Amino acid sequence: MNILVLNCGSSSLKYQLIDSHSEKVLAKGLCERIGIEGSLLTHQKAGEEKTKRQVAMPDHTTAVRLVIDTLTAPETGVIGSLKEIDAVGHRVVHGGEAFASSVLLTEEVLKTVEACNDLAPLHNPANLIGVRACMESMPGVPMVGVFDTAFHQTMPEKAYLYGVPYEYYQKYKVRRYGFHGTSHDYVSRRAAEILGKDVSELKIIVCHLGNGASVSAVKYGKSVDTSMGLTPLEGLIMGTRSGDIDPSILQFLAEKEQLSLGELMEILNKKSGVLGLSDNFSSDFRDLALASAEGNERARVALEAYAYRVGKYIGAYAAAMNGVDVIALTAGAGENNAEVRSLLGQYIEYLGTNIDPEKNKIRGEEVILSGEGSRVVTMVVPTNEELVIARETARIVESR
Numbered sequence: 001m002n003i004l005v006l007n008c009g010s011s012s013l014k015y016q017l018i019d020s021h022s023e024k025v026l027a028k029g030l031c032e033r034i035g036i037e038g039s040l041l042t043h044q045k046a047g048e049e050k051t052k053r054q055v056a057m058p059d060h061t062t063a064v065r066l067v068i069d070t071l072t073a074p075e076t077g078v079i080g081s082l083k084e085i086d087a088v089g090h091r092v093v094h095g096g097e098a099f100a101s102s103v104l105l106t107e108e109v110l111k112t113v114e115a116c117n118d119l120a121p122l123h124n125p126a127n128l129i130g131v132r133a134c135m136e137s138m139p140g141v142p143m144v145g146v147f148d149t150a151f152h153q154t155m156p157e158k159a160y161l162y163g164v165p166y167e168y169y170q171k172y173k174v175r176r177y178g179f180h181g182t183s184h185d186y187v188s189r190r191a192a193e194i195l196g197k198d199v200s201e202l203k204i205i206v207c208h209l210g211n212g213a214s215v216s217a218v219k220y221g222k223s224v225d226t227s228m229g230l231t232p233l234e235g236l237i238m239g240t241r242s243g244d245i246d247p248s249i250l251q252f253l254a255e256k257e258q259l260s261l262g263e264l265m266e267i268l269n270k271k272s273g274v275l276g277l278s279d280n281f282s283s284d285f286r287d288l289a290l291a292s293a294e295g296n297e298r299a300r301v302a303l304e305a306y307a308y309r310v311g312k313y314i315g316a317y318a319a320a321m322n323g324v325d326v327i328a329l330t331a332g333a334g335e336n337n338a339e340v341r342s343l344l345g346q347y348i349e350y351l352g353t354n355i356d357p358e359k360n361k362i363r364g365e366e367v368i369l370s371g372e373g374s375r376v377v378t379m380v381v382p383t384n385e386e387l388v389i390a391r392e393t394a395r396i397v398e399s400r
């Protein structure tokens with residue numbers, strides 16, 4: 001089956017066309033600045049160079065049509081016509097408590113997803129615009145929604161409830177949901193596969209360390225805790241997000257700086273994290289590692305604080321599962337950044353991770369970092385969220 005995987009943001013659309021049988025990516029690309037002056041399409045056929053083209057994309061429907069045209073055109077295409085797209089898999093950020101697994105998107109299902117929009121106002125409406133644009137341009141092609149929150153729906157109440165009046169959960173479903181679920185799912189399974197074990201025998205801590213970052217405790221194949229909460233703001237210090245803070249900071253800063261709640265949320269989401277900690281130097285871990293090596297003190301402390309927080313969450317999740325067999329690192333910094341990994345190494349040594357500094361230099365590959373005699377296997381497992389979406393879409397469409 002040829003599955004078109006779409007990840008639609010408010011002004012962008014990422015796509016991959018995947019053959020679900022061979023699991024090969026046939027083509028992939030990105031539409032940027034949708035609805036803004038200077039829209040740009042980047043497209044890449046498997047095994048060929050990327051091409052970039054400025055094309056007007058006033059809305060998402062135009063962007064979806066452009067993607068289909070590009071995938072079917074003689075020069076850039078990999079399929080003969082739209083008929084060769086068997087299904088579309090959409091990344092949907094928030095499924096609330098309504099979706100514990102992927103689902104065929106019908107009008108009724110879309111209404112339920114829309115009801116989750118106020119839980120993820122920055123992401124869900126954009127995801128749904130993508131779904132509607134596809135339905136319009138590809139009538140009759142089955143669409144599947146794969147939710148970032150679904151994998152974490154197995155968390156027990158003690159992990160997902162906040163210590164606030166229970167009525168807020170009853171009235172508004174204020175609770176922890178967790179995100180990056182497709183990544184935590186894929187990486188935990190793949191880690192077990194690499195080790196020749198069944199995921200149902202292992203206690204795995206997955207650290208998804210990208211620009212957005214989260215840690216999860218995956219006990220015998222099920223998520224039992226994760227660091228993100230009602231929204232992706234909770235937990236680790238991230239590229240630009242603060243992660244855990246004392247909520248009283250909001251009132252304190254509102255008074256001192258005369259800021260509104262909206263302005264403060266913008267600061268916590270976009271101007272905090274390692275960007276804020278490095279005194280606005282950069283949110284990018286590569287820049288920070290370079291600057292730190294050249295003596296930039298703020299960059300050094302930002303990286304240390306980042307790694308320290310990840311280390312503390314690992315300790316907490318080892319406690320949550322009463323043990324840990326595997327620590328799997330993934331996403332941009334987890335896969336590629338040796339500096340971040342070695343800083344983190346100091347806080348997990350006591351578990352018996354025995355990280356080999358030579359192996360730690362490897363980038364972007366599946367690699368077991370732990371040397372001989374380690375008690376907890378620490379490894380890098382590059383994530384592949386698009387593949388999970390393609391697999392889920394094929395599974396749902398085939399089981400109809």
Ligand code: AMP
Pocket residue numbers: 209210211212239283284285286287331332333334336337338363
């Ligand atoms: P993501 O959100 O998963 O794309 O991760 C983005 C983060 O990964 C950025 O802060 C990058 O600096 C970091 N990253 C990506 N590639 C590399 C690399 N080759 N070396 C070091 N850091 C990297």
